Amino acid sequence: MDRPCNTDKLQVERKIDQLLAIASSLYEVPFKRPAVTWRKSGKNAGTANLTHNRINLNPVLFCHNREAFFTDVIAHELSHLLVFQLFGRVQPHGWQWQKMMEEVFQRPANTTHNFDLAPLKLKSFYYRCDCGPVELSVRRHNKVIRGQQRYFCRRCKQTLIATAEQQAASL
Numbered sequence: 112m113d114r115p116c117n118t119d120k121l122q123v124e125r126k127i128d129q130l131l132a133i134a135s136s137l138y139e140v141p142f143k144r145p146a147v148t149w150r151k152s153g154k155n156a157g158t159a160n161l162t163h164n165r166i167n168l169n170p171v172l173f174c175h176n177r178e179a180f181f182t183d184v185i186a187h188e189l190s191h192l193l194v195f196q197l198f199g200r201v202q203p204h205g206w207q208w209q210k211m212m213e214e215v216f217q218r219p220a221n222t223t224h225n226f227d228l229a230p231l232k233l234k235s236f237y238y239r240c241d242c243g244p245v246e247l248s249v250r251r252h253n254k255v256i257r258g259q260q261r262y263f264c265r266r267c268k269q270t271l272i273a274t275a276e277q278q279a280a281s282l
């Protein structure tokens with residue numbers, strides 16, 4: 112099951128209401144309620160669109176990591192929007208955002224997640240050498256993982272190394 116049902120969506124709305132109530136009572140500000148969309152967007156678990164006051168949740172990662180979405184991902188994205196409403200454009204994961212997560216929502220201020228990305232069926236994975244990032248196909252990536260093959264940069268001849276961020280879903 113890779114698609115959230117209506118009950119899931121309702122629960123997400125309810126979670127947002129709960130978090131908004133907490134933040135509003137502490138800051139004594141009537142925060143604007145964000146819209147929620149459900150689109151796949153690469154490895155992102157969730158994203159926050161500041162100018163449109165909108166949260167996008169990855170439906171596939173949601174279905175495979177429900178718990179973490181309710182405990183962390185929703186609070187993470189909502190915090191971006193609330194910080195924007197309070198302070199305008201500041202560092203995305205700066206002290207204002209960290210304070211919102213830790214002190215207001217009482218959650219750790221994590222900026223990545225160790226979700227299993229296999230259900231996303233991504234078409235490529237990022238590797239790198241000193242020249243910069245390189246994309247490898249899933250087929251090649253799997254060979255590297257199984258230890259069957261190494262790949263080299265055509266320019267600098269270095270072994271391509273998997274980047275750390277490909278293992279973690281972005282937030």
Ligand SMILES: [Zn+2]
Pocket residue numbers: 240241242243264265266267268269
């Ligand atoms: Zn290179």
Ligand SMILES: [Zn+2]
Pocket residue numbers: 187191203204222282
């Ligand atoms: Zn973030």
